[in-house]
Amino acid sequence: MNSSVSHLEPGTWKSLDEVVHEPGFSDHAMRVIQRVPAALDDGEVLDVLHHAKGVFGADVAVFVSFIRDDESRESFRFIVAADPRWCLTYQAKSWFSNDAWLLYAAANSQPTSDTHIPLRTKGQREAREVAAEHGAVSAYIVPAPAGGGLSRLGVLVLGSRIPGYFDSPAAGAIKILARSLSMELHEWWVRQIRQEVIARNRLTDDDLQLLRFEREGKSTKEIADLLSVSGVSIDSRFQRLNAKFSTPNRKAAARLAAEYGLI
Amino acid sequence: MPRRRNTVLAITEPARTIKSHDGSLSFVLLRKARGVQLERKENVDEDSVNGYVSLVTVFETVQQLNDFSDADDARYRYPLVFQQLRREADELFGLAP
Numbered sequence: 001m002n003s004s005v006s007h008l009e010p011g012t013w014k015s016l017d018e019v020v021h022e023p024g025f026s027d028h029a030m031r032v033i034q035r036v037p038a039a040l041d042d043g044e045v046l047d048v049l050h051h052a053k054g055v056f057g058a059d060v061a062v063f064v065s066f067i068r069d070d071e072s073r074e075s076f077r078f079i080v081a082a083d084p085r086w087c088l089t090y091q092a093k094s095w096f097s098n099d100a101w102l103l104y105a106a107a108n109s110q111p112t113s114d115t116h117i118p119l120r121t122k123g124q125r126e127a128r129e130v131a132a133e134h135g136a137v138s139a140y141i142v143p144a145p146a147g148g149g150l151s152r153l154g155v156l157v158l159g160s161r162i163p164g165y166f167d168s169p170a171a172g173a174i175k176i177l178a179r180s181l182s183m184e185l186h187e188w189w190v191r192q193i194r195q196e197v198i199a200r201n202r203l204t205d206d207d208l209q210l211l212r213f214e215r216e217g218k219s220t221k222e223i224a225d226l227l228s229v230s231g232v233s234i235d236s237r238f239q240r241l242n243a244k245f246s247t248p249n250r251k252a253a254a255r256l257a258a259e260y261g262l263i
Numbered sequence: 264m265p266r267r268r269n270t271v272l273a274i275t276e277p278a279r280t281i282k283s284h285d286g287s288l289s290f291v292l293l294r295k296a297r298g299v300q301l302e303r304k305e306n307v308d309e310d311s312v313n314g315y316v317s318l319v320t321v322f323e324t325v326q327q328l329n330d331f332s333d334a335d336d337a338r339y340r341y342p343l344v345f346q347q348l349r350r351e352a353d354e355l356f357g358l359a360p
Contacts, residue, residue: 043293043300050297050321079328081351085299087318087332094309211331 001175005032013148013162019057028051029055029177031048036184045188049081052181053158060135060159062087063104063182065189068151068259082159086233090127100124105143105155111175111182113166114139131159138165144186151197151259154186190261201244210237212263214254278350283341288305290344292351298323299355305337 012075019025032051039045052063052251059084068074075226078087114136119125124262136159144154149155160166197203213223224231240249247253257263276294283289291302304317322328327351334340338345 007343022335035282042302043321044297046300046319047297048323073314075314082320083321084303084318084331087335088331090335091305091307091316240305 014057014152015162015170016160016165016168016174017056020167020170020173023083025055026177029039029174029181033177033181033184036181036188039188042192043153046079046081048077049185053081054116055177056158057138057160057165058140059161060086060157061243062157062159063185063189064153064155064157065186066102066155068154071120079185080167082136083134085128089130093123093127095123095127098123099127101139101141102153103157104141106153109145111140111142111171111178113142116166117141131157135159137161137163140166140171140174140178142182144179145183148221152190152229152261154182154189156182194261197262203244204261207237207241207244208263209252210234211240212240212256214250215258215263266320272296276355281347281351283344287343288337288341289295290348292348292355299325299328299332299352301328301331303333303335322352324347328352328356 005191029052032048033053035048035051036045039048046218047059049063062082063079065077065079066074079231080087090096098121100117100119101114114128115138119128134144136157138160140158142156144156157203158166158178173229210223213226218226220231220234224234227234238253241247241253245253245256247256256263270350278291278293279304281290285303289304291304293300298321298322302317302319304315306315307313322331329352332345332348332352335345
């Protein structure tokens with residue numbers, strides 16, 4: 001790995017310090033970030049990520065979302081403003097459970113340069129090398145703290161071909177903006193998942209209300225009294241919900257609904 | 264948030280979906296102003312992940328998309344899917360912006 005920028009043509013790159021001191025930098029970044037909530041689909045979010053990458057002077061940007069449905073099922077989604085072959089290698093090597101950056105994001109909320117994240121295993125070092133090969137010689141890891149605990153996680157990775165780019169003191173100037181972007185991206189993705197789950201399972205408002213009651217620990221009798229229906233009716237409705245979610249019981253269905261942010 | 268009146272709309276080309284026979288792997292391609300957007304989704308059942316992995320990205324040239332396709336190990340398990348992927352990509356990149 002090059003330890004200098006001599007391989008880059010002079011005048012073709014700017015330091016992070018120069019980028020953040022450009023007139024209107026913060027305003028421009030905020031305008032880009034504010035596009036996320038209004039994005040209608042993946043393509044628009046991807047477009048925002050491309051623009052954000054440019055605003056921060058980065059060469060690559062990837063946003064990773066992780067959601068755990070239950071003990072047996074989980075999903076990873078990558079929005080990639082970079083060479084997507086990076087993600088193919090990542091998946092082929094099954095680095096998900098041992099990724100140093102994801103592990104950092106699972107335990108920390110502060111954005112950080114990758115140099116502050118120790119690489120403890122051969123797999124982690126290999127993953128780091130592959131990231132550098134795909135444009136993240138220097139990387140800024142930005143967790144998106146989410147209310148789902150370890151069952152929902154979002155991480156923004158900004159990468160630069162310039163060694164030490166994100167080790168600059170100027171990284172402090174992008175910390176809040178990068179975190180805002182990461183959180184908006186994560187919230188957008190959670191909303192998408194929520195809509196997909198509702199549509200796929202044909203969930204109604206009554207279904208969601210029932211799941212909330214279950215999540216609150218209410219008994220069948222309490223729910224029946226609140227809704228002025230029989231306990232048999234409540235049990236029957238929960239059975240239908242279990243079938244929709246493919247869960248063994250109402251508690252699991254309610255937990256799944258909570259994990260997806262439905263309740 | 265309403266679109267601004269002078270916003271140039273992306274080409275309204277329907278998305279093209281390619282699925283493996285077992286439903287484990289799918290690609291969705293969509294022509295965009297920037298190039299061709301691709302979503303790849305694969306069901307995974309391994310120690311590290313039991314669920315699915317997906318990615319969405321955009322390719323500015325057909326060569327980039329073909330390079331991506333050539334790097335995908337799934338092409339050995341689903342050769343017909345990747346043959347169709349290349350055909351669809353060639354067509355989408357052949358459209359005038």
